[in-house]
Every structure is written in C-alpha cells, then in structure tokens.
Amino acid sequence: MRKEVPFIISLVFAAVRFALEAFHGAYEYTMASGDKLLNALSWAMTFMAMAAIFLGALNLFRIHGNNIRRKRPHWQFSVYLLALLAYQSIMGLVQSHTGTIYLWPYNAVYLPLDATMFSMLAFYIASAAYRAFRIRNVDAAVMLLAAFIVMMGNVPIGEVIWGPDSFLGGFQGVKEWILRVPNAAGNRAITLGIFLGVMATQSRILLGIERRHLGQD
Structure with a gap:
C-alpha cells in the first residue's frame, strides 16, 4: 500500500487534469459545493x-540539529542557517513579506553576497574561456568567433570599433543575428528534447513503469 496509494492518487489527479485540458468545457464544471473543479484542484x-x-523545514532542522549536537565540522554554519530560518519564519508571521525587518537579511546579507559571488564567477568564467577557447579545429574557431562577436556587441568599446550605423549593423547587429537565428535554433532543439524527455518520464510514472520515486521495497 505504501506504493499503490501514491500511484493511484497521481493517476486520478493526472486523469482529471487531462480531462480539464482536453475538454475546454470542463473548466466550467461546478461541484455540488458551488466551487469550480479547477479551483478546487488548484x-x-x-x-x-x-x-x-513544511516537511522540508522539519528535515532541515533534523539534519542541522544533528550537526550542532554532534559538533560536526563547520557546525557553526548550521547554527547560522537555523537561526536565520527561525528569524525569517517568525518575521513573516508577525509582518508581511514586504516588511522592513523581514526584508533586511535579504537586502543587507543575501544581495551583497550574491553580487560578490557573481563577480567572482565572472572572473572565473573569463579565465576558463581563455584556457578553453583554443583554435584546434573548425568548430572551435566558429565558437571562438561567435563568442568574440557577442562579447563585443555587449561592451561599449564594440560600438567604437564597429558601430551600429556601420555595415551589417556593427557588432550589435551581428550579435542580434547570432542570438536570434543560430542560437535560437539550438535552444529550441534543446527545449524540444527536454520536453520529450519530461513527457516520457511522466508517461512512465503514470503507467506505473517508473516507481523509483516511491522508494525501495
């Protein structure tokens, strides 16, 4: 029953949702209570x-509580995490999500750290690109040329060297063409592949073929 009940619930919800999507009139179906069926499902x-x-928060307290109790390496970070989680939860209940005290850790702690990490990541990407972009074959040369054009189209010096009023719209015009034509085609192919993979996985779950998410016997 530990596997059968979640499977039946998933199958029933999927069937009802499919009926709502397949038959547009089902969106207007009203239950005996007077509520729309779609609203009830939502x-x-x-x-x-x-x-x-809620279960994720309990699991977080359990894991990091064990880290603090057993004084595992870097247990001080667990104290900081649980204290901040409790603070945000209490302030969210006392104030709204737009309260000044509630937003202070986000604006004063998270945003500066986020900007610092992205700045470090930018230098790391630049150094990695310098090591990786070596012209060993035609494909590497094309990738290097496209990356150079896109980079020059995003910086002010690119407009000075080859401005938008020049032939082909300068670096800016060629960059837009690269992003809208070959890059968009590649992104759509990748997105289509991801969609087909998601549909295949959903079908396996709904048909009961894939049951690893329900745990082991």
Whole structure:
C-alpha cells in the first residue's frame, strides 16, 4: 500500500487534469459545493506544496540539529542557517513579506553576497574561456568567433570599433543575428528534447513503469 496509494492518487489527479485540458468545457464544471473543479484542484496543489515545504523545514532542522549536537565540522554554519530560518519564519508571521525587518537579511546579507559571488564567477568564467577557447579545429574557431562577436556587441568599446550605423549593423547587429537565428535554433532543439524527455518520464510514472520515486521495497 505504501506504493499503490501514491500511484493511484497521481493517476486520478493526472486523469482529471487531462480531462480539464482536453475538454475546454470542463473548466466550467461546478461541484455540488458551488466551487469550480479547477479551483478546487488548484487549492489542493497549493496545500500539498505547503505540506512539502513544511516537511522540508522539519528535515532541515533534523539534519542541522544533528550537526550542532554532534559538533560536526563547520557546525557553526548550521547554527547560522537555523537561526536565520527561525528569524525569517517568525518575521513573516508577525509582518508581511514586504516588511522592513523581514526584508533586511535579504537586502543587507543575501544581495551583497550574491553580487560578490557573481563577480567572482565572472572572473572565473573569463579565465576558463581563455584556457578553453583554443583554435584546434573548425568548430572551435566558429565558437571562438561567435563568442568574440557577442562579447563585443555587449561592451561599449564594440560600438567604437564597429558601430551600429556601420555595415551589417556593427557588432550589435551581428550579435542580434547570432542570438536570434543560430542560437535560437539550438535552444529550441534543446527545449524540444527536454520536453520529450519530461513527457516520457511522466508517461512512465503514470503507467506505473517508473516507481523509483516511491522508494525501495
């Protein structure tokens, strides 16, 4: 029953949702309580998401609580994490999500750290690109040329060297063409492949072929 019940619930929800999507009139179906069926399903998904977040928070307290109790390496970070989680939860209940005290850790701690990490990442990417972009074959040469054009199209010096009023719109015009034509084609192919993979995985789950997410026997 530990596997059968979640499978049946998933199958029923998927069948009802498919019926709502396949038959547009089903969106207007009203239950005996007077509520729209689609609204009821949306609220059910919201409550399930809340339950998942609550279980995740409990698991977080359990894991990091063990780290603190057993004084594992870097247990001080666990103290900081749990203290900040409790602070944000309490302030979110006392104030709204737009409160000044609630937003202070985000604006004063997270945003500066985020900007610092992205700055370090930019230098790391630049150094990695310098080591990786070596012209060993035609493909590497094309990638290096495209990366150079896109980079020059995003910096002010690119407009000075080859401005938008020049032939082909300068670096800016060629950059836009690269992003809109070959880059967009590659992105759409990748997106289509991801979509087909997701559909295949969903079909395996709904048909009961894939059951690893339900745990081991």
